[in-house]
Structures are given as structure tokens and as C-alpha cells.
């Protein structure tokens with residue numbers, strides 16, 4: 001039975017874009033996909049269109065522009081052309097286009113505002129349903145003004161440093177995005193040694209029998225507080241495990257204590 005879960009976004013950064021995974025995701029109730037123009041060696045959009053064009057209307061699709069074959073750029077003309085190309089390559093208008101890692105190169109306030117305005121205008125012109133910013137490290141963006149975005153996408157979860165958490169919260173306060181999305185809840189891999197050194201289940205309220213992966217995933221909705229989390233997998237069993245994790249509740253008292261400890265251990269700059 002499908003249980004539509006709009007809080008889980010299937011991220012395609014590490015994905016082979018296999019059709020069966022997309023079909024299984026939909027059957028499990030996932031209705032959002034997140035990609036970027038540079039994923040899959042800059043072929044993500046066309047591969048999705050070719051291999052799953054008929055499935056795409058069932059999903060809300062977000063994508064990102066900023067990384068071009070020539071490199072990263074916030075140049076207005078390139079971003080405009082990039083946003084225009086998405087619908088053509090994907091075969092449909094995306095639901096959102098996000099500015100991809102604008103912190104690269106620590107942009108001047110004017111450069112960032114101009115880049116965001118290009119995407120806001122693209123959304124107004126109907127090239128996409130909305131626009132936003134996706135940032136791996138939001139710290140260089142603090143203090144810079146942008147038009148109000150629909151979406152702010154940032155790293156979330158137990159591996160995020162206190163400085164990044166706090167910078168995100170300052171941006172949320174000042175930019176007032178309509179939605180905040182987390183991403184990369186496992187920092188890209190559950191095989192890293194850090195995951196063997198502690199048990200993330202202590203972040204959940206007492207519950208039946210969550211796995212460590214489920215506890216880490218669920219905690220990513222509170223560090224910082226986000227409306228949805230983009231997670232990557234090529235494995236349908238793993239996807240099911242993540243969906244089932246939504247049944248567990250995070251213990252906010254433990255989250256508060258964890259943040260207090262992170263603050264206390266903050267490295268002096």
C-alpha cells in the first residue's frame with residue numbers, strides 16, 4: 001500500500017537513475033526527486049527524460065544550476081540559460097530550480113543577489129514552479145541579502161557541525177524561505193567509521209526496534225529543523241528502511257543536550 005510521504009526526497013547525486021528504483025520509490029509513497037544539472041556527469045536531466053520520462057509527471061522534481069561543464073559560476077547569463085535548458089533536457093518544467101552551492105568562491109553580496117534574482121525571474125516566467133538556494137556550507141552566505149526563496153536546502157543530520165547548524169538558522173531567520181530542506185543525512189555514506197563509534201538510537205524516543213540507520217535518518221529532521229530531507233540510495237530495501245523510519249519520534253530533549261555539547265566543544269577559530 002502506498003503511503004504518500006512528502007517529507008522524504010529521493011536525491012539523485014549518487015544515483016544510477018535506475019528506473020526500477022524510481023518506480024519503487026513511487027510505490028513506497030515518495031513523490032519528490034532532487035537532482036542537479038551536473039549530476040551523472042551533466043546527463044541527469046536527459047537520462048531521466050529518456051529512461052523515466054513517463055514517470056516524471058508523478059513526482060515533484062527539484063534540480064539545481066550553478067555547476068557547468070566549464071566549472072562553477074554565478075554569472076547571470078549562464079544561470080538564465082541553465083534554467084531555460086532544464087525543461088528542455090528534462091522534458092517538463094521542474095517544480096523548483098535551486099542555486100547550487102553559491103558559497104563557492106565567497107560571492108559578493110551583489111553577485112549572490114543578482115544570481116538569485118535570475119532564478120526568481122525564471123520562476124515568475126514559468127520556467128519552473130519555484131526557486132531556491134542549495135548550500136553545502138552556508139557560512140559564507142550569512143549577512144548577504146536575497147529575494148525571499150521558496151526553498152533553502154542545507155546539510156542536516158548528526159555529522160553537521162555546530163557552526164553550520166547555526167549559520168543555517170541565521171539564514172532561515174533572515175531569508176525566510178517557505179520551506180527548508182535537509183540533505184545528505186549520512187554525510188554521503190553509512191560506511192564511514194564515525195557511524196560505528198556511537199549509537200544514533202539514543203536520539204529517538206523509546207520505540208520498538210529502530211535500526212541505527214533509521215535513527216540517524218530521523219535525527220536529520222531536527223538538526224536543524226527541516227521540512228523534508230533529501231537522501232540518496234540505489235537500493236530499494238534501503239529506501240523502505242528509510243520510509244519506515246518516519247514512524248519513529250526524535251527526542252527533542254536529547255537534541256537540545258547534543259547541541260549544548262557541540263557548542264561547548266566548538267573549536268576556537
Ligand SMILES: NC(=O)c1ccc[n+]([C@@H]2O[C@H](COP(=O)([O-])OP(=O)(O)OC[C@H]3O[C@@H](n4cnc5c(N)ncnc54)[C@H](OP(=O)(O)O)[C@@H]3O)[C@@H](O)[C@H]2O)c1
Pocket residue numbers: 010011012013014034035064100101134135136183184185186187188189190213230231232233234235237238239241242
Ligand atoms: N550541495 C548540494 O546541493 C548537495 C550536496 C550533497 C547532497 N545533496 C542532495 O542530498 C542528496 C543525498 O545526499 P548524499 O547522497 O550525498 O548523501 P546521503 O543521503 O547522506 O548518503 C547516501 C548514501 O547512503 C546510503 N544509504 C541510504 N540509505 C541507506 C540505508 N537504509 N542503509 C544503508 N545505506 C544507506 C546509500 O547507499 P545505497 O545506495 O547502498 O543505499 C548512499 O550511498 C543528494 O542526492 C542530493 O539530492 C545536495
